[in-house]
Amino acid sequence: MQLNIKYFGLIAELTTCNEETLEFSEATIADLKEVLVEKYPELKTKDFQIAQNKEIVSSNAIVSGEEIAILPPFSGG
Amino acid sequence: MSDKKPKNVFVEGPITSEFIGNSIAKHQTKTSIGAHNIFLGQVRADDIEGKVVSAIDYTAYEDMANEKFHEIREATFDKFNLTCMHIYHSLGKVKVGEICLFVFVSSPRRKEVFKALEYVVEEIKAKAPVFGKEIFEDETHQWKENT
Numbered sequence: 445m446q447l448n449i450k451y452f453g454l455i456a457e458l459t460t461c462n463e464e465t466l467e468f469s470e471a472t473i474a475d476l477k478e479v480l481v482e483k484y485p486e487l488k489t490k491d492f493q494i495a496q497n498k499e500i501v502s503s504n505a506i507v508s509g510e511e512i513a514i515l516p517p518f519s520g521g
Numbered sequence: 522m523s524d525k526k527p528k529n530v531f532v533e534g535p536i537t538s539e540f541i542g543n544s545i546a547k548h549q550t551k552t553s554i555g556a557h558n559i560f561l562g563q564v565r566a567d568d569i570e571g572k573v574v575s576a577i578d579y580t581a582y583e584d585m586a587n588e589k590f591h592e593i594r595e596a597t598f599d600k601f602n603l604t605c606m607h608i609y610h611s612l613g614k615v616k617v618g619e620i621c622l623f624v625f626v627s628s629p630r631r632k633e634v635f636k637a638l639e640y641v642v643e644e645i646k647a648k649a650p651v652f653g654k655e656i657f658e659d660e661t662h663q664w665k666e667n668t
Binding site: 450452453454495498499513515516517518519520521 | 562579580581582584585586588610621622642645646647648649650651652653654664665666667
């Protein structure tokens with residue numbers, strides 16, 4: 445499936461884009477993490493969470509095809 | 522939980538004292554209120570290994586953040602006896618000494634607003650996908666992390 449992935453903050457700096465579409469054929473968020481780390485090896489050393497359809501999801505969640513966002517630690521306020 | 526649509530919490534640039542003053546003035550007609558409590562987050566000139574922060578440039582996953590702010594609002598109304606609540610957060614550049622977060626809670630009674638305000642601010646810090654880039658006086662930067 446085609447996944448629309450958004451990047452924010454420190455992560456967007458590292459990927460040098462705010463958004464991209466990736467072809468994804470595996471199943472879980474953990475698989476997606478592997479794909480991303482392969483594409484952007486520096487991600488391996490960074491702390492980030494993944495949101496799917498605007499909710500934080502755990503590694504064993506199934507990738508649904510809805511919007512994905514890669515979020516570094518929050519620093520609002 | 523109400524089915525109201527999330528409001529937009531974000532404002533471009535710093536939150537001015539005029540804006541905050543006007544916001545207080547607008548509540549004069551709400552005469553069941555006996556107590557307001559206000560939190561103002563101000564950008565601090567942190568000294569990090571000899572470099573001094575001059576501004577924070579805020580970005581956010583706005584759609585998710587507005588949903589989270591909405592959930593926090595609803596949960597706060599469920600927990601505390603509040604008459605009203607307002608949350609504003611800056612996007613873009615906010616210089617040191619300027620205000621980047623304005624939370625305003627109102628209730629008939631003071632004890633509720635003391636508890637509610639702390640709850641709201643802590644929830645925002647933990648759950649809102651907002652990202653602050655600390656810009657130093659020499660134009661280099663680092664990404665802030667809430668502790």
